[in-house]
Amino acid sequence: MKFRREAATNSEPDATRDEVRDLAEALSLYRSAMHHVADREAARPFVPAPRPARIVGFRFLLAPALAAAIAAAALVPAYSHFHHHSDSGPVAKNGQPNAADARAAVDDTVLMNQIDSELSEDVPDALRPLADVSDQTTSSSAVTEKKNVTQE
Amino acid sequence: MEEIAGNELAIEKREQAMLELADFDEVVRVYRPRILRFLLSSLTDRDAAESLTQECFLKAWSARHQFRGDSSLSTWLTRIAVNLMRDHLRSRSLRFWQKTRGSALDVMDISDWVPDGRSSPESLALARQRVATVWQAVEKLSAQQRTVFVLRFVEEMELDEIASTIGMNLSTVKSHLYRALGIIRERMGEAK
Numbered sequence: 289m290k291f292r293r294e295a296a297t298n299s300e301p302d303a304t305r306d307e308v309r310d311l312a313e314a315l316s317l318y319r320s321a322m323h324h325v326a327d328r329e330a331a332r333p334f335v336p337a338p339r340p341a342r343i344v345g346f347r348f349l350l351a352p353a354l355a356a357a358i359a360a361a362a363l364v365p366a367y368s369h370f371h372h373h374s375d376s377g378p379v380a381k382n383g384q385p386n387a388a389d390a391r392a393a394v395d396d397t398v399l400m401n402q403i404d405s406e407l408s409e410d411v412p413d414a415l416r417p418l419a420d421v422s423d424q425t426t427s428s429s430a431v432t433e434k435k436n437v438t439q440e
Numbered sequence: 441m442e443e444i445a446g447n448e449l450a451i452e453k454r455e456q457a458m459l460e461l462a463d464f465d466e467v468v469r470v471y472r473p474r475i476l477r478f479l480l481s482s483l484t485d486r487d488a489a490e491s492l493t494q495e496c497f498l499k500a501w502s503a504r505h506q507f508r509g510d511s512s513l514s515t516w517l518t519r520i521a522v523n524l525m526r527d528h529l530r531s532r533s534l535r536f537w538q539k540t541r542g543s544a545l546d547v548m549d550i551s552d553w554v555p556d557g558r559s560s561p562e563s564l565a566l567a568r569q570r571v572a573t574v575w576q577a578v579e580k581l582s583a584q585q586r587t588v589f590v591l592r593f594v595e596e597m598e599l600d601e602i603a604s605t606i607g608m609n610l611s612t613v614k615s616h617l618y619r620a621l622g623i624i625r626e627r628m629g630e631a632k
Contacts, residue, residue: 307625307628307629310570310628311621311624311625311628313570314570314571314573314574314624314628315574315593315624317567317570317571317574318570318571318574318575318578318593318594319593319594319596321571322477322480322481322594323477323594325480326473326476326477326480326481327473327477329476329480329486329489329490330472330473330476330477
């Protein structure tokens with residue numbers, strides 16, 4: 289077995305053996321270099337690297353800018369809402385009705401009328417029994433209440 | 441008979457490791473260079489290596505009561521360092537801009553140092569070039585290949601020790617090492 293391994297080694301081309309020798313030497317040099325560098329680093333007192341100036345500037349500039357943008361986003365709608373409600377009506381300062389406000393008031397009226405009409409619609413046939421039940425319930429509860437009052 | 445002797449030896453080693461751990465200042469003094477070297481070789485970043493080394497000893501101090509002495513103190517500390525490095529690399533993948541870190545170890549830092557005793561300037565230049573080539577090839581390795589490579593060829597650990605340290609099968613360790621050496625060999629062939 290030993291003989292076979294030696295024979296195999298001897299049959300290896302010289303180029304491969306040189307390559308392996310080069311690799312082994314390179315690895316040895318690399319190990320020595322890494323040991324040296326690490327020893328040098330270990331001897332040095334640890335000082336954390338300062339943060340890059342770009343990141344510091346980014347933090348100090350962006351934070352106030354972001355805060356200002358958020359504040360503006362919150363205040364502008366609130367101000368416009370308040371300003372809208374503080375107006376007495378759709379009449380502008382010069383006495384002429386503001387067209388947009390007048391249109392909004394008309395729209396509101398139409399919407400209110402629509403809701404009223406829907407609420408006052410007759411109960412659909414399918415829901416009629418329920419409507420009757422609720423009527424009965426309210427009437428019976430009214431009678432009960434009336435009895436209680438008379439008992440007192 | 442041999443089994444009893446083996447058990448006694450294991451117990452003795454365990455007691456020795458426990459005794460060694462009792463003086464933690466001494467543990468830091470003895471093992472810090474090694475842990476720093478492993479992390480520096482693997483991460484090529486001075487600050488990260490130093491921070492993780494400190495964190496490694498902090499963790500070891502916190503978990504010193506859990507150390508059973510089943511492995512050597514060196515293996516135990518290296519295992520902690522490997523786990524810390526994994527976490528670091530995982531989080532670093534999100535912070536890709538750290539590529540331009542100022543504390544990065546440069547190839548010049550490494551290849552500038554070559555052992556004395558070179559007969560001629562030519563052989564010195566050749567040796568520097570070889571170190572630089574290996575360095576550049578190691579940077580191209582995957583994290584696992586690099587860890588195995590550094591533990592084997594910088595820390596000179598045995599393969600089964602590497603396997604138990606990083607929690608891999610022996611065959612997987614061999615496979616990573618084989619691939620790593622293949623890449624380095626290829627790179628050296630290109631550099632010629």
